[in-house]
Amino acid sequence: MSASTAPNLIAAVSEVRQWDRLMELAKLGAITGADGEPGVNRPCLSPLDREARRLLIGWGEKLGLVASVDEIGNLFLRHEGTEPDAAPVLTGSHMDSQPNGGRFDGIWGVIAGLEAVQAIREAGVATRRPIEVVAWTNEEGGRFAPGCMGSMAWAHFKPSNTWDAVTDSDGVTFREALDEQRKAEADIAKRPLGGKPFAYLEAHIEQGPQLEAEGKDIGVVTGIQGSRWFIVEIRGETAHAGTAPVSLRKDAVQDMIRAVTALNALMTDPTDVLRFTVGRIEVLPNTSNTVADIVRFTIDFRHPDKELLITNGDAIEPTIRSAVKSCEVTVTERFHALPVEFDALVTDAVEDAAAAQGLSSLRLPSGAFHDAQFMVPICPTGMLFVPSRNGVSHNPAEYTSSTQLAAGARVLAQALAELANR
Ligand code: GLV
Ligand code: MN
Ligand code: MN
Numbered sequence: 001m002s003a004s005t006a007p008n009l010i011a012a013v014s015e016v017r018q019w020d021r022l023m024e025l026a027k028l029g030a031i032t033g034a035d036g037e038p039g040v041n042r043p044c045l046s047p048l049d050r051e052a053r054r055l056l057i058g059w060g061e062k063l064g065l066v067a068s069v070d071e072i073g074n075l076f077l078r079h080e081g082t083e084p085d086a087a088p089v090l091t092g093s094h095m096d097s098q099p100n101g102g103r104f105d106g107i108w109g110v111i112a113g114l115e116a117v118q119a120i121r122e123a124g125v126a127t128r129r130p131i132e133v134v135a136w137t138n139e140e141g142g143r144f145a146p147g148c149m150g151s152m153a154w155a156h157f158k159p160s161n162t163w164d165a166v167t168d169s170d171g172v173t174f175r176e177a178l179d180e181q182r183k184a185e186a187d188i189a190k191r192p193l194g195g196k197p198f199a200y201l202e203a204h205i206e207q208g209p210q211l212e213a214e215g216k217d218i219g220v221v222t223g224i225q226g227s228r229w230f231i232v233e234i235r236g237e238t239a240h241a242g243t244a245p246v247s248l249r250k251d252a253v254q255d256m257i258r259a260v261t262a263l264n265a266l267m268t269d270p271t272d273v274l275r276f277t278v279g280r281i282e283v284l285p286n287t288s289n290t291v292a293d294i295v296r297f298t299i300d301f302r303h304p305d306k307e308l309l310i311t312n313g314d315a316i317e318p319t320i321r322s323a324v325k326s327c328e329v330t331v332t333e334r335f336h337a338l339p340v341e342f343d344a345l346v347t348d349a350v351e352d353a354a355a356a357q358g359l360s361s362l363r364l365p366s367g368a369f370h371d372a373q374f375m376v377p378i379c380p381t382g383m384l385f386v387p388s389r390n391g392v393s394h395n396p397a398e399y400t401s402s403t404q405l406a407a408g409a410r411v412l413a414q415a416l417a418e419l420a421n422r
Helices: 005-012 015-026 047-063 105-121 149-153 174-184 210-214 252-266 306-314 316-323 346-357 402-417
Strands: 030-032 038-040 065-068 076-080 087-093 130-134 199-205 219-226 224-233 276-277 283-284 292-301 328-337 359-365 381-386
Touching: 005 105, 015 105, 015 149, 015 402, 030 292, 047 065, 047 076, 065 210, 076 105, 076 199, 087 105, 087 402, 105 402, 130 149, 130 328, 149 381, 174 346, 199 346, 199 402, 210 219, 210 359, 219 346, 219 402, 224 252, 224 316, 224 346, 252 292, 252 316, 283 402, 292 306, 306 316, 316 328, 346 359, 346 381, 346 402, 359 381, 381 402
Parallel strands: 087 130, 087 199, 199 381, 219 359
Antiparallel strands: 030 038, 065 076, 076 130, 219 381, 224 292, 224 328, 276 292, 283 292
């Protein structure tokens, strides 16, 4: 982009408009966190999700962007390029939230994409390539696990019917929820799954403490660590808590404790790089005076080193089997994303835009996974981060100021304009 068009573009990004849109979206599924913080619970493929999508489409269409959806519900808003057949630049993130989530995770990347495209149009910056703003289906995996279903299907990492039978906590299948959404969005133009963009650039809040701690405005994301998700089911036998001798029990809770203790030993890392989380435990029949016969728990295991991710991840099932005493065990892996590194084409565009705007930046990897992880094999990919207050995320206390978000949108706008004119 020429030095003369950049100031117009940067000036066209509206801090107030972007913030107002985010706050309007935050009303859809508004919750109050334990400390009184305003959070969001907007599950994917829910009526609230659809309301949010309609708002987005309305804002986009008002600008002249064209909306379309694919078979797994990924939603696109297209800004036409002066060469409509040129491979587009893709930007965006997700609109679903965690069940006890914040107002910025995911949704800001979509709204920043819209803000950037609006600024490009209003500043009269011509882009040779089209720019598409995407809202991927089910990034969080909060209602239907795992996350990143929309981007995985789009990138043909998995067929789009892979998760048809996955149920939410009410027993609704992913397929039923998706069919309902497709019916409700029958008026929106359809597009084929997949594509070959020129580049993908996703904006996101950092969700960690580094940018704030180092006083930096923009994170230039270098890559994403690998993640593996498992679900473990331990099956024993119910018994009376007062009468059944402990030596004769098949107590699923006690075997779960043995399994998790052994896993903690396996996952001990003096360097504190490895991430191991048991975040959800379901106990049946879940009553105080009955020995539990079923326990299901989740494992979220992450590491930036591929070999370690494979070795320790593959050791999970044998570790559990040798730890349990009296129950049957099933271990199912339901998500496996290897670590990725981003492309210099995109990371340099972000870094250069930040520098051109006098903003400080820091190169850093992402501990959270993102839809960008699945774009890496498809096209040059990168991400930009803005700081998260106290590094908090997946929590209603998640916060980034409107000023910080506006700085992120300005960098995004300049980097997108630059990429779209390559
Ligand atoms: C995404 O939300 C993640 O869990 O990293
Ligand atoms: Mn996210
Ligand atoms: Mn998230």
